[in-house]
Amino acid sequence: xxxxxxxxxGRKRALPSCPNPLFLKWLTxxxxxxxxxxxKIQYTYQKAIxxxxxxxxxxKNAKEAKILQNFxxxxxxxxxxxxxxxxxxxxxxxxxINIFLHTNKCDQGKDGGxxxxxxxxxxxxxxxxSGGYAVLxxxxxxxxxxxxxxxxxxxxxxxxxxxxxxxxxxxxxxFTLISCVLHxxxxxxxxxxPEEPGDKDSQSCKVRLLEACQCFYCNLTPAERQPTVTxxxxxxxxxxxxxxxxxxxxxxxxxxxxxxxxLLPGTYEIMLCVDFIETTGGSHHRKQELVKELQxxxxxxxxxxLNVGDFLWVAREKVxxxxxxxxxxxxxxxxxxxxxxxxxxxxxxxxxxxxRFREQKFRLKRCGLHKPIYLVEECGSAASHLSLPETxxxxxxxxxxxxxxxxxxxxxDVRESAAYLTIMTRFLTKLYQNRTLICRSRELEGDGGSDxxxxxxxxxxxxxxxxxxxxxxxxxxxxxxxxxxRQLMQISGLSGDKAAAILEHYSTxxxxxxxxxxxxxxxxxxxxxxSIRYGKLKRNLGPALSxxxxxxxxxxxxxx
Amino acid sequence: xxxxxxxPLNGARNTDTSPSKxxxxxxxxxxxxxxxxxxxxxxxxxxxxxPDKDVLREERERQKMERKALAEAARALxxxxxxxxxxxxxDPALLxxxxxxxxxxxxxxxxCSCAIKKQSLPRSVSWMRRAPxxxxxxxxxYFSLYLTLLKVKHECELVKFARHGRSDCxxxxxxxxxxxxxxxxxxxxxxxxIELEKYFRLIVIHVCFLISLQAMVHLQLHTGVxxxxxxxxxxxxxxxxxxxxxxxxxxxxxxxxxTGFSFYLESEWAGGQRVDRGGKGLLQVWKRQxxxxxxxxxxxxxxxxxxxxxxxxxxxxxxxxxxxxxxISLLSDLLIRRGEGVTSTTRRIGPELSRRIFLTMSxxxxxxxxxxxx
Numbered sequence: 001x002x003x004x005x006x007x008x009x010g011r012k013r014a015l016p017s018c019p020n021p022l023f024l025k026w027l028t029x030x031x032x033x034x035x036x037x038x039x040k041i042q043y044t045y046q047k048a049i050x051x052x053x054x055x056x057x058x059x060k061n062a063k064e065a066k067i068l069q070n071f072x073x074x075x076x077x078x079x080x081x082x083x084x085x086x087x088x089x090x091x092x093x094x095x096x097i098n099i100f101l102h103t104n105k106c107d108q109g110k111d112g113g114x115x116x117x118x119x120x121x122x123x124x125x126x127x128x129x130s131g132g133y134a135v136l137x138x139x140x141x142x143x144x145x146x147x148x149x150x151x152x153x154x155x156x157x158x159x160x161x162x163x164x165x166x167x168x169x170x171x172x173x174x175f176t177l178i179s180c181v182l183h184x185x186x187x188x189x190x191x192x193x194p195e196e197p198g199d200k201d202s203q204s205c206k207v208r209l210l211e212a213c214q215c216f217y218c219n220l221t222p223a224e225r226q227p228t229v230t231x232x233x234x235x236x237x238x239x240x241x242x243x244x245x246x247x248x249x250x251x252x253x254x255x256x257x258x259x260x261x262x263l264l265p266g267t268y269e270i271m272l273c274v275d276f277i278e279t280t281g282g283s284h285h286r287k288q289e290l291v292k293e294l295q296x297x298x299x300x301x302x303x304x305x306l307n308v309g310d311f312l313w314v315a316r317e318k319v320x321x322x323x324x325x326x327x328x329x330x331x332x333x334x335x336x337x338x339x340x341x342x343x344x345x346x347x348x349x350x351x352x353x354x355x356r357f358r359e360q361k362f363r364l365k366r367c368g369l370h371k372p373i374y375l376v377e378e379c380g381s382a383a384s385h386l387s388l389p390e391t392x393x394x395x396x397x398x399x400x401x402x403x404x405x406x407x408x409x410x411x412x413d414v415r416e417s418a419a420y421l422t423i424m425t426r427f428l429t430k431l432y433q434n435r436t437l438i439c440r441s442r443e444l445e446g447d448g449g450s451d452x453x454x455x456x457x458x459x460x461x462x463x464x465x466x467x468x469x470x471x472x473x474x475x476x477x478x479x480x481x482x483x484x485x486r487q488l489m490q491i492s493g494l495s496g497d498k499a500a501a502i503l504e505h506y507s508t509x510x511x512x513x514x515x516x517x518x519x520x521x522x523x524x525x526x527x528x529x530x531s532i533r534y535g536k537l538k539r540n541l542g543p544a545l546s547x548x549x550x551x552x553x554x555x556x557x558x559x560x
Numbered sequence: 561x562x563x564x565x566x567x568p569l570n571g572a573r574n575t576d577t578s579p580s581k582x583x584x585x586x587x588x589x590x591x592x593x594x595x596x597x598x599x600x601x602x603x604x605x606x607x608x609x610x611p612d613k614d615v616l617r618e619e620r621e622r623q624k625m626e627r628k629a630l631a632e633a634a635r636a637l638x639x640x641x642x643x644x645x646x647x648x649x650x651d652p653a654l655l656x657x658x659x660x661x662x663x664x665x666x667x668x669x670x671x672c673s674c675a676i677k678k679q680s681l682p683r684s685v686s687w688m689r690r691a692p693x694x695x696x697x698x699x700x701x702y703f704s705l706y707l708t709l710l711k712v713k714h715e716c717e718l719v720k721f722a723r724h725g726r727s728d729c730x731x732x733x734x735x736x737x738x739x740x741x742x743x744x745x746x747x748x749x750x751x752x753x754i755e756l757e758k759y760f761r762l763i764v765i766h767v768c769f770l771i772s773l774q775a776m777v778h779l780q781l782h783t784g785v786x787x788x789x790x791x792x793x794x795x796x797x798x799x800x801x802x803x804x805x806x807x808x809x810x811x812x813x814x815x816x817x818x819t820g821f822s823f824y825l826e827s828e829w830a831g832g833q834r835v836d837r838g839g840k841g842l843l844q845v846w847k848r849q850x851x852x853x854x855x856x857x858x859x860x861x862x863x864x865x866x867x868x869x870x871x872x873x874x875x876x877x878x879x880x881x882x883x884x885x886x887x888i889s890l891l892s893d894l895l896i897r898r899g900e901g902v903t904s905t906t907r908r909i910g911p912e913l914s915r916r917i918f919l920t921m922s923x924x925x926x927x928x929x930x931x932x933x934x
Contacts, residue, residue, distance in 0.1 A: 355827020362817070362824040371784075395802050401750075402806035403813050407786055416773075423777045431781060458781075475854045480919065481926035482823055487849035489825055492832035496819030507926035513875065536815070537630055551839040552846065558869035559843040 019058040023065065026082050027052065027075075048075055058143075134164035156441075263334065263437040268315045270336070270429040272301040272421060273465075275310045278342065279303055293418030299425050308367045308472035310375075311340035311421060313428055314465050315437055334437055334462035336428060339369045341406075342417060344377040348393055349386045357396065361404050367472045368442050368463055373407045374400050377417055431458050439464055442471065480508050491548055498541060501534030502549075509553075516554055526550045633691065637815070642808040646672040647688045648800075651679040659754070659793025666797040670804060681740055685800055686747075687807045733775055737783045751779075751787040754796050843869060853916055853930075860909060863896045864917075874921065887922070888915045 031045035047070040055068055062080035065071045138161040272294070279291050294301050306312065317331025341364060343351070351357040364372045376397055386393070401408040411417050440461040481503065488499040506512035519525040530546035533539065552559070587595070636645050648667050654660060655676065667674050679686060741749055776787050790796040833848060835841035843865070850861040868874040881887045891914035896907050916930045 355830070359824050359826055366822070391798075391802075394798070395805065398799070398802040399806045399809075399813075401786070402803060403810045407780060407784065409780075409786070410788070419773060420777070423773055424781075427774075427777050427781055477929050477931040478854055479926065479930065480923045480928045482821065483852055483920050483930065484926070485821055486823065486825060486829070486852040490829065490832055490845050490848040490852070492834040494832060496816075496821060496825070500820050503926075508923055509871075509921050510924055513871075513921075537627070537634055547837075548835050548839070548842075551835075552842050553871050555839065555842070555870050556872050558873065559846055560838075560840050 019056060020052060020065075022083065022086065023059065023062075023079055024049065024052055026079060030078070044070070044075075134161040137161070137164055262439065263315060263317055263332065265432075265434045265436060268317050268331070268334075268437065269300060270425065270432055271314050271316050272299055272425045273306065273312050273314055274301055274303045275306040276303050277305075278310050290414050290418050293415055294421065297418065297422040299422050301425070305469075306472075307469050307474065308363050309339040309369075309372075310342045312336065312369070313338055313425065315432065315462065332439070333465035334439055335369065335465045335468045336432075336462065337369050337371045337459050338373060338424070338428070339364060339367065339371070340373045340375050340421070342375040342377070345379055345393060346386060348376070348396065349388050352392070352396055353387060361400065361406070363472065363474075364406075365404065368468055370459070371407065372404075373409060375417055375420065376408060376410050377413060378410055379413060428458075435460050437462055442467060484509050488549070491545070491552070493545060494549075497535045498545070501532050501541065502529060505529075505532060512549075513553060516550070522554075525554055636691075637812040639809050639812060642689075642812065643671045643805070645690045646804060646808045647675055647690060648672055648804055649675045649677055649679065649686045649688060651682060651684050652676055653678075654683045654685065657683075657793075659796060662793050663797045663800060666801045667804065670801055672804060672808070681744060681749075687804065689808075734779050734782050737779060737785050741783060741785070749783075749785050751785060752790060752796060752799070753787060754790045754793065846870060850917070853913065853920075856913065859896050859898050860913070863894045863909060864891060867891075867894050871921075878918065878921065888918050890914060891917060 027045050027049045031042050031049060034040075034042035034045060048068070051068040051070045052065075059065050062076045062083055065079060066073075066076050135157060138157055142160075274291065274294070279288060291303070302314075313336040314333045315336060316333045319329050319331035322329060341360065348357070351360065361372075374397070397408060397410075400406050409420060411420055435458065438461050440463055442463050484507070485496075485499045485503055487509075488494050488502060489496065502512075506515060515528060516525050519528060526547050527543060528546060529541050529549055530543040532541045532546075534541060635641055650663070650667075655664065664674065673690075737749065737751070741747075779785055779787065788799065790799065829848065829852070833841055833845045835845060846869070847858075847861050847865045850856060850864050851858065868877060877890060878887045881890060889911050891909050892911040894909040896909060898907070919928060919930055
């Protein structure tokens with residue numbers, strides 16, 4: 001086809017060679033209409049089109065377009081009306097987009113250097129309908145949406161990209177591919193003939209997509225970023241070697257609902273999840289007794305590894321098994337707001353002594369579930385040979401209720417624990433009988449306000465189990481700030497609020513070290529932190545602590 | 561009237577009235593007038609400033625008093641002080657029951673104040689905190705907890721209550737509690753049941769037990785209210801005193817936990833390493849700092865410590881490196897000694913930890929994630 005002729009998809013529209021294809025399309029239509037009727041306004045529309053073609057960024061709405069020359073009130077009003085109608089009709093669907101995946105041979109010269117000449121390294125070009133393809137395409141679409149934030153969260157991406165991919169969208173495998181495409185010349189999306197030199201618009205598209213990829217990448221957890229070699233279905237040869245772009249014309253129409261997956265009443269069941277640690281070990285086999293009791297009571301339960309808590313409940317989608325497959329496909333799972341930490345008196349004693357008690361409660365409070373339950377097994381007379389006095393243990397339990405706000409359930413023994421869990425499961429099942437559940441992403445939407453719900457009404461906006469369990473992992477990825485804070489707190493007397501105050505001024509070790517270097521005298525270094533104010537009372541950190549930190553970070557030789 | 565002007569009336573004086581002659585050693589009329597005017601205007605300017613100064617001084621005083629009040633309020637929350645400011649309010653009907661005396665005695669032994677007042681919730685105990693000084697009321701959170709005693713003789717009565725409601729108020733346990741919650745919005749409710757017929761519990765009348773368990777789960781799910789069982793009045797009193805202590809210390813403990821950090825410093829690290837004036841102990845601090853990274857054992861920290869016994873020495877070593885790659889892998893080949901003799905092993909620190917440490921020491925971005933693979 002001739003180099004200047006834009007590609008048509010069999011429908012009359014202007015080629016979206018600019019980041020505002022809809023506006024361009026409509027203006028072109030308006031212009032053509034006016035032209036046919038011989039109206040002078042065609043020239044007005046033409047001028048607007050020319051302006052629009054020069055503008056490289058996506059416009060969020062018609063009002064924004066006013067900044068362009070030749071876009072007056074009249075045109076903007078028309079465009080706005082068309083936009084509203086478009087959204088109404090298409091539910092924010094996308095019009096067809098041409099995606100060209102290119103081997104990048106021509107691009108190098110234009111990029112002016114980079115790696116120059118021939119690239120030895122193989123670029124990554126994903127196969128159509130593969131995981132990487134779906135992910136890239138979805139990110140690209142996101143950057144084209146008016147008003148988008150320019151990147152996506154993992155959960156969003158997973159939801160949106162699934163339909164573009166032929167295989168089941170496994171979280172880790174597809175996402176790892178992103179790490180390959182962050183090389184600046186790995187690929188680019190464009191709308192027009194790549195022979196056209198200096199196509200500013202495709203460059204900006206590329207930049208936006210790369211930014212989206214990078215932001216997306218930063219939001220992945222380390223596990224997800226581990227490259228696994230298997231999924232790179234890289235068929236560079238499929239993309240012809242002639243240097244011409246391959247027309248990968250795909251119709252992408254997705255309705256963009258913000259994660260509005262829901263479970264309708266009747267389509268799910270309430271199931272108890274038992275942490276597998278609760279079922280193993282222990283010389284008295286008491287833990288196995290719990291499971292046996294649950295079985296005897298006919299409770300619907302599942303044993304799995306919970307990163308926090310001992311028991312919780314999920315609403316699991318009922319999925320019919322597929323003929324010919326050994327395992328039924330796994331339905332979606334949403335986790336209910338209740339989480340149980342079971343403690344026998346000897347466990348409680350041990351955990352208070354070694355400090356796990358407070359740490360476990362801290363993690364329970366942060367896990368995203370709003371109704372923690374402390375299930376205490378008071379084994380009666382067995383309490384006499386524990387290392388801590390009974391009153392201490394009882395006070396700890398009362399503190400858990402009053403100070404931490406947990407619901408405390410006291411039982412006599414493991415059989416009562418099982419009975420309690422059984423009744424809870426039955427009642428929860430009843431409570432959620434006729435309720436529609438909506439999947440909420442903590443990452444996207446933050447923690448739901450539990451104060452909003454009345455105490456009686458069960459929450460129906462729930463996190464997915466996967467997100468919950470993943471977020472509760474113990475040794476999460478650390479940031480520089482977090483490590484620095486912990487390091488400062490290794491000095492006796494440097495508590496959390498003092499560390500927080502220091503971090504307000506010097507948020508990284510580098511920042512603090514630089515500040516010391518910039519001091520003009522040792523005395524100045526010694527006093528650097530002493531007037532930092534911390535805490536509610538805004539007290540001074542003081543010269544002593546300031547001096548200790550100075551000694552730590554400025555002593556030239558070895559420390560003692 | 562200047563002195564010069566008086567003289568012409570009395571001709572006996574031999575002073576000259578001409579102003580020029582008066583200059584020697586003495587000021588002229590005009591000069592005196594001028595200086596008086598200057599003094600007057602200064603005084604007036606000062607007077608004008610005075611209200612500002614007054615205002616400033618008052619403001620400073622006020623701030624000082626506010627700070628003092630805040631400090632006092634904070635002190636009043638500390639564990640050793642907080643009990644003095646607690647008031648436990650007990651319903652007289654509760655005291656009329658057999659265990660009333662025990663309860664009062666336990667509370668008085670605590671060192672808090674006791675008030676006996678008829679409560680809107682029958683047979684209940686509630687808690688209040690006195691603010692040490694009126695100015696800081698807005699900074700204090702009043703913690704109100706109600707613990708009400710359900711008078712039942714044994715579990716079967718509870719069962720009846722749960723299912724059919726009490727005869728006097730005609731509602732089930734849950735709906736009765738919900739009603740109480742509505743009447744006392746913002747308060748946390750808790751139920752206590754004293755069973756005088758202890759043996760019922762031991763026999764575990766299965767059906768009875770199950771039904772009461774159901775009643776309690778129902779109550780939990782619909783109201784969030786918990787129920788405690790006590791065998792004796794002594795136990796009940798002990799529970800009230802423990803609750804009093806918890807309520808008293810709650811604000812202090814909660815304040816302590818709001819550091820704004822998303823991590824919890826495990827007990828292993830809590831408390832910190834003591835350092836004396838000369839800096840002795842800092843080596844241990846540095847070692848502990850290295851262990852704050854995930855997946856760092858004491859042996860690994862010891863290896864790094866041996867090579868770079870201070871942050872400055874490490875920084876200098878980084879500065880000597882020529883490329884960033886060198887800096888990133890500076891520590892990776894350090895040997896770790898583990899174990900003794902025959903079973904000792906040697907491993908390296910490895911590139912991954914080396915990289916994390918470099919990033920932490922050199923990054924300008926506090927939000928940089930250390931486990932990035934980029």
